[in-house]
Amino acid sequence: MDDLGASSRATTTSALSSSSSILSNFPLFSAFIAFTIAQSIKFFTSWYKEKRWDLKRLVGSGGMPSSHSATVTALAAAVGFQDGFGGSLFATALTLACVVMHDAFGVRLHAGRQAEVLNQIVYELPAEHPLAESRPLRELLGHTPTQVIVGALLGIVTAAIGHLIVRSVS
Template identity: 80%
Template sequence: MRSMGESEMSGSPPIQNSRHVHMNYALLSALVAFALAQSIKVFTTWYREKRWDLKQLVGSGGMPSSHSATVTALAVAVGLQDGAAGSTFATALILACVVMYDATGVRLHAGRQAEVLNQIVYELPAEHPLAQSRPLRELLGHTPPQVVAGGLLGCVTAVVVHLISWALA
């Protein structure tokens, strides 16, 4: 029979060894994937348009899809940590599929409709009541290659964060 330590008798939680500090690996993977995807957008915009656009750090749309990177990293991280047979992984996987489907479906087509509506408003005569309305946001969704790139980035990020956390444990 082991004796009770001082922290167990006082009711406070035991002090953990610094090498075994718990971290929310799935959350960290998702946040890192999001930050990487948003950062990469700044460079892809520069490459495509030859201008720096720091608004890409917080904007939606573009290459790669940060939505896809985030939810894929979350699903892969949950799968690596808890196993693919659990309901937590199933939930994360379904969430990832819905988000990626939505990015290439509803949001992409809403952005294309915004382009058409903005063009119609632009061609209205100046005296028309809608002629001075603010343009709609056009970059809402993602093309399939942007979603695939985000998904791949999410997978790689989750695996790298997993390997780093395993090496530090």
């Protein structure tokens, strides 16, 4: 019974220490900060352009810069800074970043353009057509290559600054 109790306490202690380590997880924190900065930039630039607050820009996809790109490149760069750029963990994170960024300016960009064309077709349908009253499709899904590159640069800079802060504190 004593061994079981000690084992249970060790498991609980291990679980508590691992749950608190998420707060000090540099790659995760870098990705979150990069995402937050990118979405904030979109929120404020949409206010600047349209002179109105659009809360959907805080969480929505599309626009400048790509928050998807910022997030995955910050993650990959932070993994590289923390664990080294020659390891398999960095290779995995970098591959994930490349897939996400390719999807952002490839598949999702073209899906958004197709939604734009379909919305125009539905808009021009006669009122009696069954699809005339259908809800418009979301058009702002993907990113231009420039938006993806700027997002990627934002992610790298975020991770690099975070790395410098972590090094100076340690």
